[in-house]
Amino acid sequence: MNGKKQTQVLFCCMGNICRSPTAHGVFRQLVMDSGLQDQIAIDSAGTHAYHIGNPPDNRAQATAQRRGIDLTDLRARQVSQADFIQHDYVLVMDQANYQDLMSICPAESQHKIRLFLDFAADWQENEVPDPYYGGPRGFERVFDMIEAASRGLLADIQQQL
DSSP, rough: TTTTOOOEEEEEEEESSSSHHHHHHHHHHHHTTTTTTTTTEEEEEEHHHTTTOOOOHHHHHHHHHHHHOOOTTTTOOBOOOHHHOSSEEEEEEEEHHHHHHHSSSOOOGGGEEEGGGGTTTTOOOOSOOTTTOOHHHHHHHHHHHHHHHHHHHHHHHHHHO
């Protein structure tokens, strides 16, 4: 690490069982493939406490597994105040969760909170939709969006390393 602090990335959605663990797994694989796992730390959390301790949704896991990404080690947790201090990037999936985090984040850390799709140059949308109440196609589309944003995020971080 050459004495430099690790870049800390936190992905957030509502329950931390669909979108944010998918982003966690996809981005972790990209970071490992780039050999930057010593320089970039990755975590995920939910704005709500609905699923604390649970693994990612089976449909999210199945979609990720088909694409070579393993989410089985991840467990849902809720965002804490320490997250705003610890992480350099607090990346949210939609406006509702953005507003939820902004309402509890100290003013000096609010600049860290961003919409994750801001890093996906190829997507018109700025929100990753919640696939929880939909069918399998929703999980596939979410995975595609997350992959694109993850590539953009990694490029952004690499410019700073």
